[in-house]
Amino acid sequence: MTRLAMSVDVDLCLGCEACLVACQTENELPEDRYRLRMVHITQGTFPNLTGEFFVESCYHCQDAPCVNVCPTGATYQNEAGVVLVDPTKCTGCKACVTACPYGMRYLHPNGYVDKCTLCEHRFDVGQLPACVETCPTGARAFGDLDDAADPIHEVMNAARSVSTATSKAGAEPRMFYLNATLIDDLDQEAFVISREET
């Protein structure tokens, strides 16, 4: 089995948003629509400020609520666990946008629902997702959780802590934030993260 997943080392993330731009360019997204969302957190009083960034995108949940509500089978999960949308089958009914507890889907101006695909088209030809390849600090890692030899394990094992978005509506998010500290203090329920010390 293959279980593809992504991790972001929050220690290394500069919040430069190159990943957002790379995603938009690679996937030819409309100017005002995004598959990634950058959360900037600032804490303290000037000049004693600390900050952290974490990037959200589709979490490719284990039990994805968006897949369950789709009336035409346009939203599906492939064998590697990647949640995808087939635009030719999508009616744009927006049930999946409503069902995603993380707000990671949007309606493309062409009428279908769009979201992160983990750049499946690049993976198929042996390339990394555009956001991973572009990251100037190497904060992002991508790989197969079921392959013990995959470098993503090395990255995750070396981290001080591994966090995931809190499971909501039965979903089990599969995107990992490494070495996060301020994220845990967020009081907005939308960003509550469950953390595991390693």
Add this chain to the structure above:
Amino acid sequence: MEVDLTGTNPESFPELATWGWPVAGYLFLGGLVAGLMILAAVLRSRGAVYQDGVKKADLLALPLLVLGLILLWVDLGNRWNAWRFFTTFEVTSAMSWGSWILLLASAVLFVRLVQSWVDSEGWMPRGTRSVFGWVARLGQRLSRPLDALAIVVGTSLGFYTGILLSSISARPLWDSIWLAPLFLVSGLASAGAFLCLVSINETHVRLAPFSMAMCGVEAALLTVYLGALSVAGTAYSDAAGTLLAGSYSWIFWGVVIAIGLAIPLGIEIGERRQAIGSKVAKSAPIMKLGGALGLRAVILFAGLASML
């Protein structure tokens, strides 16, 4: 702590703006048609006084359902892919179930519409008389099984309008088993009110108590629905709070409770005691229908704004 965001999409963050008034209108019309199907099937064998109401239900239910489907279609992002609903059956998707229920309801209502039209000797395009005549005879011959089917399909349709929302557990206001019965009963109350409005006065007099009783059940279900949410956890009680005392409370108390339930009840009681004239009494069903639309709208919009 300060949080800034980049990369938000207007329809999904910070507040969902996916479904608008067309969907609220569809939920209302779906419930109304479900109620009309059930009422017409039950009243068909209940004596002459109800037959004007049954005929009006037979004639108007399908056009109302078609109007609802047009509203749904308008709301789709990819309208020319709507046929895809009918090329598959996705067992976990409430909307997929609903698509097939709507198709079945349309078929039942088409037979009743044609039968009623032929009976009333309405105009028919040249060459269609024999086909429509055959459909009308089919309706007459299978009247009882059709009524039984109408009750099953109508109940399913009424439930479905609630299940469409309650199956989406990411929205705490919708995540309740009470939403489906609430929408079904509201649909029955709406159907009673609708028939009171369009039927002759005798039918109105007979159906008004039924519609009021359904409004009473609706009020009880609303209480149970909101009460259950209030004790289900923070996200759920917050969601219920937006209806009771938050940003949507003016629609809830003003439109759903006052205009949709309390004032019509007062008017009907006044009419029974002959303190209110029949012209004023005719406004009660209109208000009830407005309240039913308001109920769908407020639960839809407040639900979209509610977050786990």
